[in-house]
Amino acid sequence: METVIDMQGVSWKREDRFLLNEVNWTVLPRQHWALLGLNGSGKTTLLNMINGYLWPTKGRIQVLGRTLGDTDVRHLRQAIGWVSSSLQDKLYGSDTGERIVLSGKFATIGLYDKPSREEVSYAYSCMEALQCTKLWSREYRTCSQGEKQKLLIARALMANPQLLILDEPCNGLDLFSRESLLSAISALASRADTPTLIYVTHHTEEILPLFSHILLLRRGQVVQARERESIMNAEVLSDFFENCVAVENHAGRIYLRPYPQ
Numbered sequence: 001m002e003t004v005i006d007m008q009g010v011s012w013k014r015e016d017r018f019l020l021n022e023v024n025w026t027v028l029p030r031q032h033w034a035l036l037g038l039n040g041s042g043k044t045t046l047l048n049m050i051n052g053y054l055w056p057t058k059g060r061i062q063v064l065g066r067t068l069g070d071t072d073v074r075h076l077r078q079a080i081g082w083v084s085s086s087l088q089d090k091l092y093g094s095d096t097g098e099r100i101v102l103s104g105k106f107a108t109i110g111l112y113d114k115p116s117r118e119e120v121s122y123a124y125s126c127m128e129a130l131q132c133t134k135l136w137s138r139e140y141r142t143c144s145q146g147e148k149q150k151l152l153i154a155r156a157l158m159a160n161p162q163l164l165i166l167d168e169p170c171n172g173l174d175l176f177s178r179e180s181l182l183s184a185i186s187a188l189a190s191r192a193d194t195p196t197l198i199y200v201t202h203h204t205e206e207i208l209p210l211f212s213h214i215l216l217l218r219r220g221q222v223v224q225a226r227e228r229e230s231i232m233n234a235e236v237l238s239d240f241f242e243n244c245v246a247v248e249n250h251a252g253r254i255y256l257r258p259y260p261q
């Protein structure tokens with residue numbers, strides 16, 4: 001079985017400091033992973049490696065069966081959707097939801113080619129997957145943060161990726177927009193043709209039960225990379241955060257409280 005991601009002994013050193021240190025991580029088909037780490041733990045650095053934007057100082061990386069260094073990364077990137085909020089401000093505010101999503105097919109900012117009828121219908125189905133078809137004719141600049149995130153994910157689906165990285169998608173969302181986005185992600189994951197999902201976050205309660213595995217990253221090192229059940233408990237999470245935390249489980253989601261010593 002072809003691995004989705006396979007990192008072995010991956011390190012990245014800058015200015016005498018290891019920003020990633022001996023990272024081993026294997027993602028298999030039909031797994032969905034959450035990547036949990038505090039600010040500065042190395043999550044973005046890791047994603048940059050997976051997408052071939054950074055080169056490891058040491059170690060080997062395979063993504064979708066292709067070894068980085070041995071493959072055309074531009075080709076590889078077409079099979080990876082990387083949704084991060086940094087893209088939000090680059091898109092044209094006057095474009096409609098339809099055009100924003102369709103532009104994902106061509107990986108362009110703005111739409112320059114006339115899409116076929118099939119492409120338009122596929123764009124609609126991507127928006128259905130994200131429960132945001134009501135944004136079809138809406139100007140992008142009039143969308144809320146949560147609506148923009150849904151459009152960006154639908155846009156990434158337009159290229160039919162095998163791997164979809166959701167990079168802190170709930171940042172800046174209020175409680176209800178966050179729940180609406182998480183519910184859309186949950187619906188997306190339940191579809192038969194869903195790509196492998198990697199969900200990057202600082203917050204355990206965003207890690208929906210659909211994420212079968214969790215990688216805990218701290219100061220550039222993998223602390224744990226295992227099934228969610230063996231990670232989402234007070235003992236492992238207190239050890240990981242180096243602070244005592246109490247956990248509350250609501251519908252399979254884990255809410256943390258700092259625990260007075």
Ligand SMILES: Nc1ncnc2c1ncn2[C@@H]1O[C@H](COP(=O)(O)OP(=O)(O)OP(=O)(O)O)[C@@H](O)[C@H]1O
Nearest residue numbers: 014015019037038039040041042043044045046202
């Ligand atoms: N090009 C670089 N040169 C030197 N240090 C860097 C470089 N890029 C990142 N760093 C440092 O590496 C560490 C990890 O950064 P990274 O952005 O990967 O963390 P992160 O987990 O994504 O953080 P956040 O959750 O805040 O986005 C940080 O201390 C950062 O300052």
